[in-house]
Every structure is written in C-alpha cells, then in structure tokens.
Amino acid sequence: MRACAIRLLWALAIGLCLTAAVEAKTLRWAARGDTQSMDPHAVNEGVTNNINNLVYDFLVERDRDLNLVPALATGWTAVNDTTWRFALRRGVKFQDGTPLTADDVVFSIERAQQPTSQLSQFALPMGKPVRIDEQTVEFRLERPNPLMLEHAAAILIMSRAWCIAHRVDRVPAFNSHEEAFSSRNAMGTGPFMLKQREAGVRTVLVRNPQWWGRFEGNVTEVIFMPIGNDSTRVAALQSGGVDLIQDAPPQDLLRLSRDPSVRLTSGPENRVIFLGLDQFRDQLLYSSVKGRNPLKDRRVREAFFHAIDVHALKKSIMREQSVPTACMTVAARGCKPAAELEVHPPADVARARCLMADAGYADGFELTIDCPNDRYVNDQAICVALVGMLGRIGVTLRVDARPKSIFFPKVQNFDTSFYMYGWGGATIDPQLTMDPLMHSPDAKSQKGGDNNGRIADAELDRLIDAAAAEMNLEKRTQLLRDTLTRVHDQYYYLPLHRQMLTWLSRANVRPVILPSNQVRVAWIQID
Structure with missing residues (x-):
C-alpha cells in the first residue's frame, strides 16, 4: 500500500513537472540594436525604455488605446493648480521582496530630476515630491503643469534601499560613458525580473511571480537579442531561431506576407x-x-x-x-x-x-x-x-x-x-x-x-x-x-x-502592437 502511494506521488510530481514545462513559454525577441542601459533614468531611448519598462513600473501607465490608467498609483487628485496628491497601490513588492513605499517614489522622482538623467526634463515639471505617509505622495509644483500625468507616466520607480546599498543613488552620465551597478543590474516591481545581461549579446528576463498586475499572455521568459543585419534577423525568424521582430525591413514585407510560418502585425507609429x-x-x-x-x-x-x-x-x-x-x-x-x-x-x-x-x-x-x-x-x-x-x-x-x-x-x-x-x-x-x-x-x-x-x-x-x-x-x-x-x-x-510599424512574429505568436512601438510582453500569447 505504501509503495502504491509513493508511486502515485511520483506520478503526480512528474505530471506537474510536465505541465509546468508545457506552460513555460520563452519569447525570443530580436531588434536592430541593443538596450543601452538597465538604469531606468540614465537613457531616454526607445529600445532601452522598452526593456526597462518590463522590469520597472510607472505611477501611471497606458492601456491598449494609450489612455492613462492607474499603475503603482491607484488614484490622484489635483488639490489645486500646483499641488497633486497620489495614493499608492498597497501590497506591491520589489523583486527582492521589500515593500514599495512613498519613500521609494520620492527617491525615484528626485533621482530622475538629476542633471545626469536623460529623463530629467520630464521629472522636473513634477515639482518637489513629499512623503505624506507610507502610501501617499504629494507633488508641490513651482507652476501649474497640465501634463502632470503624462510626466508621471514617463518616470520609472526604483527601490531606494537597493540603490543606496549598491551606491547608485546618483544616475550615471551615459553621454560621458559612465557605468554603475544599475547599468547592468535591475530591481523593480514590474512583470519581469532581470536574470542575465550580456551587453551586445543578450538580455534574459524571467516572469516576476509576485507582480501586482495581471498577465494576459503566457510568456514566462524573454530572451532579447540585438541582430543588426536585416537579412540575418529575418532569416532567424523564418528558421525559428527568433519569435518576434519589431523593425521589419520594408523591402521584405511582401515576400514575408506569403510565408505561412510568419505573422505580420501592422499599424502607425507615434x-x-x-x-x-x-x-x-x-x-x-x-x-x-x-x-x-x-x-x-x-x-x-x-x-x-x-x-x-x-x-x-x-x-x-x-x-x-x-x-x-x-x-x-x-x-x-x-x-x-x-x-x-x-x-x-x-x-x-x-x-x-x-x-x-x-x-x-x-x-x-x-x-x-x-x-x-x-x-x-x-x-x-x-x-x-x-x-x-x-x-x-x-x-x-x-x-x-x-x-x-x-x-x-x-x-x-x-x-x-x-x-x-x-x-x-x-x-x-x-x-x-x-x-x-x-x-x-x-x-x-x-x-x-x-x-x-x-x-x-x-x-x-x-x-x-x-x-x-x-x-x-x-x-x-x-x-x-x-x-x-x-x-x-x-x-x-x-x-x-x-x-509605419510592422512587427514580424512566428505564426503561433500573437503580439499586441501599439503606436508607441513598445512590446508589452505581459500581453503576448504564444500558442
């Protein structure tokens, strides 16, 4: 009887492992160029922002129609023309398990306001961030800002404790070729966690099991690879070595549209x-x-x-x-x-x-x-x-x-x-x-x-x-x-x-294309 029970437990364990293996989906994503830095405040560049957006979160984010919706902030109030108050989402944790608090938000905005940050032009109009309590941040502006929410959707939130522990409370100056721990490592609250970073080769991200948001897709791992040559990148897609390409060569679109193994997803880019x-x-x-x-x-x-x-x-x-x-x-x-x-x-x-x-x-x-x-x-x-x-x-x-x-x-x-x-x-x-x-x-x-x-x-x-x-x-x-x-x-x-945007993917990959040309991996379904 005991032997039967043991065999049954082993069978269940093997079944669970097989189920997990089936459910685990890796997205191999290639682009013409690499991300420039894992520091979310150092560089303002599309591919770099996209990768960092997978690891970190904003106070306010965008839905599929690019409307502004709550993210780390669940609500906000314009107290008057020069005072805004944001209520933070409860229960959010950074990927090392530490809780998100108002101190992290204040720290992140002030960090992004530094002269060495390429995001400072968006962070400075948000004014002075002030901690009201653990879950509330107030922004006191020098002058009215009709784009307050737009700016809040441009600054990613970092862990104050992590930055101080690794001596990256100052943003490394990218244009002066400065490097820091935050240039190659990351600690956010976002849907994915940085597992491996090889500049110019690959960046590997894995799903964050304690993310506060909802995964609409089934991707559990992302392997991002820079492949500069258009022909090589397309060949990798057609051979099955790559699952997604954002920057499709226009001269190849007609030919690729006839390939049943390839899906074309198109739309205008902002x-x-x-x-x-x-x-x-x-x-x-x-x-x-x-x-x-x-x-x-x-x-x-x-x-x-x-x-x-x-x-x-x-x-x-x-x-x-x-x-x-x-x-x-x-x-x-x-x-x-x-x-x-x-x-x-x-x-x-x-x-x-x-x-x-x-x-x-x-x-x-x-x-x-x-x-x-x-x-x-x-x-x-x-x-x-x-x-x-x-x-x-x-x-x-x-x-x-x-x-x-x-x-x-x-x-x-x-x-x-x-x-x-x-x-x-x-x-x-x-x-x-x-x-x-x-x-x-x-x-x-x-x-x-x-x-x-x-x-x-x-x-x-x-x-x-x-x-x-x-x-x-x-x-x-x-x-x-x-x-x-x-x-x-x-x-x-x-x-x-x-x-105009045309993303190329394997036929079994269903991406959601946005005019911002940002890949929202949490929305991607792989059949």
Missing part, C-alpha cells in the same frame, strides 16, 4: 523622423565652409527642406511604410493645433537653388551628416539617399553612419553639424516634443535636453514655457499652434516622415 542642424557654432564642424555657419541662415535651411523629396523616400526607401509630414509632432493627432503644417509639399529644386544663391552659396559646400545604422527603419539608407537629393543644390554630403551606442553620445555631445534623429512614444501632446527638442538648453529646467543643434529663440522659449503652464485648453491650443508654426516657418528642423 514617431517623427527628422533632420537636425547646428545653429549655434560660428563655424560648422565637418564642413568645407570656414569662418561661417551656413545653417544659421534660414534660407539655407529652407533650401534643404525643398531639395529633399520625402515622397521619393516613401516610395523607394520606405516602400510605402512611412507617412511624410512637415509637422514636428510624433502623431498626426498631435499636430492638430497646426494641421495646416501636416502636409509636406513636393520637392522644389529650382526654389531651393534660388534660396542657396540668395544666401551666397550658389556653388554649395561640403557637409557631413551623422546617422545611426541600427535605430530607425532604413536609417542609413535614408541618409545615403539624401546625398543625391542635396547634391542637386550643390551640397556634397558625406554620410557618417554608426551604431546607436556611438551615434547618440556623439550627437548629444554636440559633435555634429547635421544629423538624423527620431522622436516618439505613447503621448501625442506636442509639449513632450517641444520641451526637449525646441526649447533652448536650460540647466535649471533641463528643457532642451535633445536640442542638439542648440536652437536659441527667445520668442520660441516664451511660447513653449507658456504652453507648459497654461491650464485653459483653448489658450493652450493656440500656444501650441503658434509654437509649431514658428518652428516650421524658421525651418529649425526638417521633418521627413512618421514610420
């Missing part, structure tokens, strides 16, 4: 791809022009705008997987305050040549454009196409294309005269584009943190700052319109297009 220009130096870097900076001249910037054929880029480079725009916002809805700017006119080379001649550059000049080669869809190919387009107005363009790990620090340290950039995310409010890209660099507010061409326009700053504090919707809409119109009319940036 991201604008544009060109930035050095409008600060008196003499350009990497240019044949000496003693002058032609990009300070509005006529030269306008000439570039009219010489570039964004519609040809859409057809020949992007294979119809882009939407040309002349508006510097991440989504067409975000440009609504200045909808007349949305349509990008056809190229006008004759007009561009006249503008160059009027500015004194009829014979053109030499210039280098800095581009990433592993960040945006066909980024290097777009830059190469610009060589011929700008060559029609006498500009001899050299392309310096580098991996994003080199490109971003180079450009953000102002070691550039002309560069490609992209900006996007879940929010469509123009303010979150205007503050970092269009405002002159400001040490106190940390606005202008990605104004790598160092645009300086006092009237533009006034409009941006006014919109950031205006609580009246009608007045604020007009300020947004005036700001976007001024940027357009001065050609401070040269918008190209918004990318």
